[in-house]
Amino acid sequence: MRRGSRTPTLEALTPADMPLRFGRYRLTGILGSGGMARVFKAELEGSAGFRKAVALKVIHRSVLQADDKLVRALLNEARLGGLLHHQNIVETYDVGQVKGRHFIALEFVDGITLNRYLEQVGPPPLSACLELGAQMAQGLSAAHKARIEGRPAKLVHRDLKPSNVMLNREGIVKVLDFGIAKTLAAAGGRPRRAWSRARRCTCPPSRPRAAPWTRARTSSQPG
Numbered sequence: 001m002r003r004g005s006r007t008p009t010l011e012a013l014t015p016a017d018m019p020l021r022f023g024r025y026r027l028t029g030i031l032g033s034g035g036m037a038r039v040f041k042a043e044l045e046g047s048a049g050f051r052k053a054v055a056l057k058v059i060h061r062s063v064l065q066a067d068d069k070l071v072r073a074l075l076n077e078a079r080l081g082g083l084l085h086h087q088n089i090v091e092t093y094d095v096g097q098v099k100g101r102h103f104i105a106l107e108f109v110d111g112i113t114l115n116r117y118l119e120q121v122g123p124p125p126l127s128a129c130l131e132l133g134a135q136m137a138q139g140l141s142a143a144h145k146a147r148i149e150g151r152p153a154k155l156v157h158r159d160l161k162p163s164n165v166m167l168n169r170e171g172i173v174k175v176l177d178f179g180i181a182k183t184l185a186a187a188g189g190r191p192r193r194a195w196s197r198a199r200r201c202t203c204p205p206s207r208p209r210a211a212p213w214t215r216a217r218t219s220s221q222p223g
């Protein structure tokens with residue numbers, strides 16, 4: 001952490017400012033930034049030396065000031081995420097506020113986003129594409145089948161894209177960001193709007209001698 005100077009805002013933090021206390025968390029690195037939030041690597045610290053690595057998603061100040069709806073959408077992400085438990089869906093651990101800054105604490109995925117993987121390694125072979133698609137489908141299917149308050153939630157993601165899918169070092173796919181997901185029940189049981197917002201997640205064609213995707217160089221760099 002910089003000494004003798006004021007701590008910069010979360011938006012201006014650089015790796016040189018780490019580690020930095022943020023409520024019950026200790027920010028240790030910067031994972032990336034999206035339209036709604038900046039994502040930090042962090043540790044939840046408990047008593048008796050308890051520690052848990054998390055990805056801490058802190059909503060941009062500009063979003064807080066400009067659009068209450070977006071903030072509600074993100075908090076909805078946390079609410080829905082807390083109800084989903086599946087190997088192919090990133091876990092949501094906590095949601096809260098520190099000095100007026102809303103955050104969501106997520107399972108830290110030690111890996112790489114699919115868009116960064118495609119940039120760095122290129123298209124994986126067809127067999128890996130099928131495996132990747134099958135794991136994504138299992139996560140999405142689990143969300144669709146999840147029961148909320150005893151009733152099937154029929155949750156659809158609505159923002160499926162390569163930057164919202166990560167591969168961890170063991171080759172497990174994790175779907176991220178159910179931020180604008182909606183239950184079909186809440187949408188009046190009709191998937192129309194949900195499907196129209198859904199994005200196409202293209203699986204690239206096979207390339208001869210492409211590196212197997214499970215051997216991808218994974219990193220914790222912004223993706």
Ligand SMILES: Nc1ncnc2c1ncn2[C@@H]1O[C@H](COP(=O)(O)OP(=O)(O)OP(=O)(O)O)[C@@H](O)[C@H]1O
Pocket residue numbers: 031032033034035036037038039055090106107108109110113163164176177221222223
């Ligand atoms: N749970 C996580 N574990 C590890 N890294 C993560 C996690 N969640 C996000 N990241 C990193 O933070 C980056 C930013 O994520 P974020 O969801 O804010 O933006 P995005 O998906 O690129 O854009 P969008 O605003 O459309 O969601 C990701 O690209 C990824 O590198």
Ligand SMILES: [Mg+2]
Pocket residue numbers: 034163164176177
């Ligand atoms: Mg995202």
